Amino acid sequence: MKVEILPDKDEFFREFTVRICSCLTIKPALESVCNYLKEIVPLDMMILAERDESLGSFRTVAEAAVDASLPTPTILAIPKDLWMRIRSLNYRSTFLADDSVSNDVRELNAISKLYGLSHMCIPLWRDDNMIGFLSLFAKGSGKYHQAHADLFDTIIHPATIALSNALAHEELMRYRDTLIDENRFLNKELLNATxxxxxxxxxxxxxxxxxxxxxxxxxxxxxxxxxxxxxxxxxxxxxxxxxxxxxxxxxxxxxxxxxxxxxxxxxxxxxxxxxxxxxxxxxxxxxxxxxxxxxxxxxxxxxxxxxxxxxxxxxxxxxxxxxxxxxxxxxxxxxxxxxxxxxxxxxxxxxxxxxxxxxxxxxxIPPLRQRKEDIPMLARYFLQVKSRELGLRMPPSIAPGVLSRLAEYAWPGNVRELENLVERELIRHREGPLSFDTLEPRTPPTAIAARNPGAITNLDQVNFNHISAVLEMTGGRIQGPHGAAALLGIKATTLRGRMDKLGIPYGRKN
Ligand SMILES: Nc1ncnc2c1ncn2[C@@H]1O[C@H](COP(=O)(O)OP(=O)(O)OP(=O)(O)O)[C@@H](O)[C@H]1O
Ligand SMILES: [Mg+2]
Structure with missing residues (x-):
C-alpha cells in the first residue's frame, strides 16, 4: 500500500544504500530496492543503465519491474544529433523526464518505446563523466513531483557506486570467461603435445x-x-x-x-x-x-x-x-x-x-580394420596411458590370445572405440589379466558369420546384434555426428523404428 507521506531523507538514504549494496550481482539488489520503493512512490519499473559513449547509446545493466508486461529496452541506439543534444544538457540532479519536459526527452522516450508513462531520471556522474542513469517509471502521466526528485537526489552517490561496481563486476566476469576459454585451449594443446x-x-x-x-x-x-x-x-x-x-x-x-x-x-x-x-x-x-x-x-x-x-x-x-x-x-x-x-x-x-x-x-585416414597391424600396438599404448591416468603403478597384463582377437574385430568406432574399450576393461579389471571378454557380443555379425557360418540364421538377429553393438559403442547415442544412426548410415528416425521393431532398449550411457 502506498503511503502519502514521503520518508525521512536519512532513513530513505540508509534503506536504499543497504539494499543496493545487498548483493554482488546488481539485478537482485535492484529488485530489493524496487520492492522497497514501490511502497513509497508510484513505481512500475526501474532501469539502471550504462551510457556508452563509443556506441552513442544507453545499455540496460539491470532492470526491476513491478509490472512484468512493460517492455525493457536492452540497448538504446540514439540518433547522433539527439545524442549530442542530450550530452550537452548536463543534468546533474534528479529530473522529471515526462514527455512534456522537452522535445529531446519526448524523442528519447519514444525511442525507448515507453509510452504513457511518467518517468523520473537520476543521472549518475563520476567526476565529469555521466556514466549512466537510474530511471523510475510509473503508468499514467504526472505521477512524479519535485518532492520525489528532491528525495532521490539523496541517493545519487550510492546509486553511482552501485553502477560502477556492477560494470566492474561485469568486466571481471568477462575476463574470467576469456581466461576459462584460453585455459581450455592451452590444456588441450598441452594434451595434444604429449x-x-x-x-x-x-x-x-x-x-x-x-x-x-x-x-x-x-x-x-x-x-x-x-x-x-x-x-x-x-x-x-x-x-x-x-x-x-x-x-x-x-x-x-x-x-x-x-x-x-x-x-x-x-x-x-x-x-x-x-x-x-x-x-x-x-x-x-x-x-x-x-x-x-x-x-x-x-x-x-x-x-x-x-x-x-x-x-x-x-x-x-x-x-x-x-x-x-x-x-x-x-x-x-x-x-x-x-x-x-x-x-x-x-x-x-x-x-x-x-x-x-x-x-x-x-x-x-584409413579405418582401423584396414590397418590391423597397428591394433596390438595401439592397445598396449592405451593400456599404458590409461593406467597412468588411473594412477596404477604397473599396467596389468593382457591375457594370451586377446591381441589377435582384437585384431579381428571390425572396429566401427575405430581408434576411439579401442581407446574407450581399453579404459573400460582397465576399470573393470585393475589387477589384470585383461581378457576383453565384453568384446565378443559387440563383434559385428558379419565378422561372426565369416568365422562361423552356422552361427547366424535369422536376419533380424543379425540386425539386433549389429545395432546393439553400435549403440554400445556410441554409449546409446542415436543422433548427431557420433550417433549410431550416422555410423550405420541411416536416418535417426529409421534407426528408432528398427529398434522398436527389434525390441532394442533405449538409453544414453554418456
Ligand atoms: N594413431 C593414433 N595414435 C594414438 N592415438 C590415436 C591415434 N589415432 C587416434 N588416436 C586417439 O583416438 C581418439 C580419436 O582420435 P581423433 O579424435 O583424432 O579422431 P577423429 O577422426 O577426429 O574422430 P571424430 O570423427 O569422431 O571426431 C583420440 O583420443 C586420439 O588421441
Ligand atoms: Mg574429430
Missing amino acids: TRIIGETTGLKQVIEMVKQVAPLNNTVLLLGETGTGKEIIANAIHSASPRKNGPFIKVNCGAIPEHLIDSELFGHDKGAFTGAISEKKGRFERANGGTIFLDEIGELPQLAQVRLLRVLQTREFERVGGTRAIKVDIRIIAATHRNLENMVTENRFREDLWFRLNAFPLF
Whole structure:
C-alpha cells in the first residue's frame, strides 16, 4: 500500500544504500530496492543503465519491474544529433523526464518505446563523466513531483557506486570467461603435445608421409576418414610440423555450435551487434591469426556459414558481425569430416565451390580394420596411458590370445572405440589379466558369420546384434555426428523404428 507521506531523507538514504549494496550481482539488489520503493512512490519499473559513449547509446545493466508486461529496452541506439543534444544538457540532479519536459526527452522516450508513462531520471556522474542513469517509471502521466526528485537526489552517490561496481563486476566476469576459454585451449594443446601417433611407420605410414609433404606449405588440407580414425590428431601433427607451430591451433567443431551463433563464433562480433553483445569478441578466425584453424565436422556447417567460409578461403578476409571493417588474417585452414562431401554436393547440402576449394589436398585416414597391424600396438599404448591416468603403478597384463582377437574385430568406432574399450576393461579389471571378454557380443555379425557360418540364421538377429553393438559403442547415442544412426548410415528416425521393431532398449550411457 502506498503511503502519502514521503520518508525521512536519512532513513530513505540508509534503506536504499543497504539494499543496493545487498548483493554482488546488481539485478537482485535492484529488485530489493524496487520492492522497497514501490511502497513509497508510484513505481512500475526501474532501469539502471550504462551510457556508452563509443556506441552513442544507453545499455540496460539491470532492470526491476513491478509490472512484468512493460517492455525493457536492452540497448538504446540514439540518433547522433539527439545524442549530442542530450550530452550537452548536463543534468546533474534528479529530473522529471515526462514527455512534456522537452522535445529531446519526448524523442528519447519514444525511442525507448515507453509510452504513457511518467518517468523520473537520476543521472549518475563520476567526476565529469555521466556514466549512466537510474530511471523510475510509473503508468499514467504526472505521477512524479519535485518532492520525489528532491528525495532521490539523496541517493545519487550510492546509486553511482552501485553502477560502477556492477560494470566492474561485469568486466571481471568477462575476463574470467576469456581466461576459462584460453585455459581450455592451452590444456588441450598441452594434451595434444604429449599425444603420440601410433602406427607412423606401419598402418599410417602413407598418411604421415603426406603430412610431412604438406606441413611446410600453406595450403588448405581436407582430412577424410571415419569417425575415430584420428583426424584431429593428424590435424595437430600438420600444425606441429609446420612453420606455424608456435602460433595458435584453434579448433572449431562446426557441428557443435548452434546455428544462430556460428557467425559470431567464427568471425566475432562488435560491441552492440545484437542483444547480449555487451563487448566486442574476437572470433575463432581472428584468434587463429598466425597459426592454424581446424574446422572439424565441416560437413555440418550450415549453408549461410558455408558462403562466408568460402569468402575467407578466397580472400583471407572477413568482417565481424555488426562490424564494417574488413579484418585480414594470416591463417592455415585444415578441415575434417567423416561425411562423403561429394555426395552432399550432389544432394545440394554442401556448396560445390566450397568443396572444390577444400578438396585441393584431401588426405584420407584409413579405418582401423584396414590397418590391423597397428591394433596390438595401439592397445598396449592405451593400456599404458590409461593406467597412468588411473594412477596404477604397473599396467596389468593382457591375457594370451586377446591381441589377435582384437585384431579381428571390425572396429566401427575405430581408434576411439579401442581407446574407450581399453579404459573400460582397465576399470573393470585393475589387477589384470585383461581378457576383453565384453568384446565378443559387440563383434559385428558379419565378422561372426565369416568365422562361423552356422552361427547366424535369422536376419533380424543379425540386425539386433549389429545395432546393439553400435549403440554400445556410441554409449546409446542415436543422433548427431557420433550417433549410431550416422555410423550405420541411416536416418535417426529409421534407426528408432528398427529398434522398436527389434525390441532394442533405449538409453544414453554418456
Ligand atoms: N594413431 C593414433 N595414435 C594414438 N592415438 C590415436 C591415434 N589415432 C587416434 N588416436 C586417439 O583416438 C581418439 C580419436 O582420435 P581423433 O579424435 O583424432 O579422431 P577423429 O577422426 O577426429 O574422430 P571424430 O570423427 O569422431 O571426431 C583420440 O583420443 C586420439 O588421441
Ligand atoms: Mg574429430
